[in-house]
Amino acid sequence: MSWDDLSKDELLSRFLQMEERIDELEEKIAQKDKRIEEQNERIEEQQERIEEQQERIEELETRLRKYENPHTPPSKRRSGTDESPTSQDDEDDDVRTDGGTPGRKDGHNPEWRSPPDPDEEIEVTSDCCPECGDHFDESVGVSPRLVEEVPDPQPPEVTQYNRHRYQCDSCGTETVATHPDCPDEGQFGVNVIAQSALSRYDHRLPYRKITDRFEQLHGLELSGASAWHATERAARAGRCEYEQIRREIQEAEIVHVDETGIKRDGDQAWIWTFRTDEHTLYAVRESRGSDVPAEVLGEDFAGTVICDGWTAYPAFSSTLQRCWAHLLREAEDVASDHEEAEPVYRYLKQMFVGLQSWLETDPDPRARAQMHRACQDGLRSLVERSVTDEPVATLLGKIEGGLDHWLTFVGEPAVSPTNNAAENALREPVVLRKIIGTLRNDRGMFVHETILSLLATWRQQGRNPYEELTRVVHDNEMISREQTVPVVETSG
Secondary structure: OOHHHOOHHHHHHHHHHHHHHHHHHHHHHHHHHHHHHHHHHHHHHHHHHHHHHHHHHHHHHHHHHHHOOOOOOHHHOEOOOOOOOOOOOOOHHHOOOOOOOOOOOOOOOOOOEOOOOOOOOOOOOOOEOOOOOOEOOOOOOOOOOOOOOOOOOOOOOOOOOOOOEEEOOOOOOEEEOOOOOOOOOOOOOHHHHHHHHHHHHOOOOOHHHHHHHHHHHHOOOOOHHHHHHHHHHHHHHHHHHHHHHHHHHHOOOEEEEEEEEEEEOOEEEEEEEEEOOOOEEEEEEOOOOOHHHHHHHOOOOOOEEEEOOOOHHHHHOOOEEEOHHHHHHHHHHHHHHOHHHHHHHHHHHHHHHHHHHHHOOOOOHHHHHHHHHHHHHHHHHHHOOOOOOHHHHHHHHHHHHOOOOOOHHHHOOOOOOOOHHHHHHOHHHHHHHHHHOEEOOHHHHHHHHHHHHHHHHHHHOOOOHHHHHHHHHHHOOOOOHHHOOOOOOOOO
């Protein structure tokens, strides 16, 4: 049937149907455009994160080269690759069956690793052809292959120290002679103590597995309780260095702070992290209040605290930088369920991205101050808008509550707008929390915060955790068990 055969009513009906179809298609196109826009925004976010991670990698590589032992031969050095024992380099997806290095692309030159100098060279020769049996006259070339191997596990070395006792004829004081390699307590030496602590906190092994490892590799029999006491001794020896880390953080101009829950004997406690560019400190406390940063950082702390929106931080300090990563995530979540929040999220996103781009131009202090005022006025106008949805009103209330703390990074070039550093620092304690479940007592809290702080700080500084642990245990006097509790007991 042609259009000419249709009546006016039929033509009108067809026309209305076509208009409805057009509207439907336009709506679908608009939805797809919105999805594409959202995907583009996510791609931009990922690109920003990749750039930040790349900058961090370059910074760590530079720092690693700084802390390399100058007496180490170049053939023994690693040039910037993180070879932490916790890295998952043995995943099935990375395994190569062609004899190449896991993860290595064909033709790729692994510049990150120099070939080692051989300790021994063995000439591998052949007398005759495996195909026809004809004898070879001489070699026509050499195809070298370097093979790296570790020594067979060694049994423990048992040394008896006959410590002579003396009594002073003049004053009657009794003295027992000391030796630098003979511990004041226990029967296990420096390496056993260091390996127990690393196995627990770097390799995340339960104490029964630590005992199995010592027995399988070295034939050393020790109980789970002995492995725990060895780890505790490492913490007691390292506590002086822990306190030094605390003092360094107290003097810092910028500190990232965050906290997460942990159980202590079944009761709620909190593990706090305080992180700078060079140091990381953990503190396990029963409190989540402002008394903890006041204790760790000192009530006279004059630096800037980068944090999330928890109320303890403004109660402790007025010089804060609230985390924009938290804010944008929350705004996006609210906007996904409430249309009224979409312009709020869009405004915040545009402001943050715009500020990041503008700050890359390295503006002078006057321009920074002007931009700070303009953006603060913009946020103030944003929170003054009238909304009906309660979640949107709650979001605006949070923005309003932090008006003095969202834009500190605009005026201070060294201040980061996010608290990603502290959040990253809490990942290891969170993983350990899933493994160990609960801390049993104050001594467990003491060991937990001490060893975690030492290992995290040493990694930041490009130092070898095993070498540092053995140094600490060998060189430092162990504090008494009576002192193995947090400096200040808090509750609430």
